[in-house]
Amino acid sequence: MKRLWITGYRSYELGVFDDNDPKLTVIKVVLRDLITSAIESGYNWIITGGQMGIEQWTIEVASELKAQYPSEFQIALMTPFTEFGNQWNERNQLKLKAVQAKADFAATVSNQPYRTPQQLRNYQEFMLKHTDGAAMIYDVEKQGKGQYDYQAIHNYMQDHDYQLRMIDFDDLQEAANEYQENQNNSFQ
Template structure:
């Protein structure tokens, strides 16, 4: 069994506030490529959190790829605590709830509402002990909330066989250039 934890920037950290933002299309393209390769390499479970941004987008992409790879993998949304997202606006709460109903499995690591940062550390420990590798869309030169996950993953990997991959802003720029080139080529072909 191979279980992949995907995490990364929140949508607001990337300046993405609408689903049709061109930056989102590039990130979706990168996620599709990375998740597809993970499936080919034997990933059974795509596991992520419920944060707006990379975590939700990775689960959405995973759900979309089930048509191309039927029966080959499952998706799981793990939340750090009960009532996660309850302080978000209605639209974002609705997105979270809709995605929770689509994934194959969803649960909270803590059955209590948010009480302390220890719940977030427990969540990280849970994710590390229930996955075999990680993919982070995160750039060390542009810190964000995922720095905590990166630090924990890096420290864990120093003492355990736990590969992880960072997709940086340079990687995203290369993907954006390739995406634009493909768009230009498809327009020229028409």
């Protein structure tokens, strides 16, 4: 069994506030390529959290890929504590419920509501110990909340055989350029 943890920026850190944002189209193309490559490399679990942004988009894209790879992989959504997302507005809570419904497996690491930052560190430790590698859409030059996961992964890699695939802003810009070029070519 090979399991890949996918995480990265929150939607607001990328300035994506609408499902029709052109940036989201490119991000989903990048996620589709990433997940497809992982599946074809033998990963059979895509594991992520429930944060708005890369994590929820990962589940949406992976769910769409189920039609192409019906039995090759499963999707897991892990949250750090119970009542995760309860403080969000109703629209965002509904989005979380929608992606939870698309996952093959959903659970929490802590069986208590949020009480302390240690629950977040325990979540990172759980994710690291229950995956074989990670992929992040994250740029160390432009820090965000993902910096904590990046640091935990980087520290874990020092003593463990664990791979990290980074997709930074240069990679996203290259993907946007390719996407735009493909769109222009389809109109000719």
